[in-house]
Amino acid sequence: MKGNIMKKLIFFLILIILITPLTGCFSDKAEGAGSNGDLEIDYLVEKKEDKENLKATSLLAQMREKLSAKDEDEVEIQIEEEDVVQQDKKELSFWEKLRLKNSEREKDEELNLASKVKEEVKDNIEIKPTENKKKDSFLEQNLKEKESKKEEEKKKEENSTKDNENKQKNEDKEPEEQKPKENTITITIRCDTAVNKGMHKEPEFKGIVPESGVILSTTTFKIKEGDTVLNVLEAARDKYKIQMAYRGNKESAYIEGINNLYEFDGGRWSGWMYCVNGWYPNYGAGVYVLQSGDVIEWNYTCDLGKDLGQEWLGN
Known part of the structure; x- marks a missing residue:
């Protein structure tokens, strides 16, 4: 018993020794x-x-x-x-749960609608310029169509006017075709050989032999059937008041002088000659019957036709 008590006391002292530095007891007093x-x-x-x-x-x-x-x-x-x-x-019942789900769905749908509306607004804002472009393009198309229609109408009017003009021309041509054709010829009167000889410088031939050698330039006359070279010369005399003199009958008439320029005025072999279409006939002007389109030339010669290129007359 005593041994156990001693052991307990020793253990208790050891505990006190270990505890005292932890608790800080006696430290303040010692310091x-x-x-x-x-x-x-x-x-x-x-x-x-x-x-x-x-x-x-x-x-x-x-x-x-x-x-x-x-x-x-x-x-x-x-x-x-x-x-x-x-x-x-x-604690909610089945029906209340359904209501909650429906309300949540409705909220989700509202959110979706709101988002869709925002997207549509954005799309509209973005589409507006395109719509304006479409409107502009539509107006341009209308203008182009109107211009094309105007051009087509102009073309139609031009074509119609051309058709009318052609019709009028055809109508004008038809009566002209129905009318009898007018026969015409041309006539000239020249004295180039006398000018070449210098007669236009002589005082006695002043006003008779022109310096140009042309008494009557190329002139057109209407003829009838049976008209002769003499008939046309007489018509020129009457119309242009040109002096002319001939002897004999009309059928065998011989031209003595034109514009007061007579035979022998230019020499022994001088006088008037005529040709038709470049050919000098060997018979009188009253005998040669004309046809439409004939070309008559009256030329004065000073050498019996040689100075006009007609050698056969000299022979």
């Missing part, structure tokens, strides 16, 4: 007992600074604790709300 009065003041100042530091740290710790407590409270509140909602859902 105070071995230190002077000044050291005790320093010890008190250090204690005050330690307390202030502890207060500062404690304030920060308190703030942190409060914030963490708020967060925890909010988390707890959210958890509680979710638990309540879940409990409420659990």
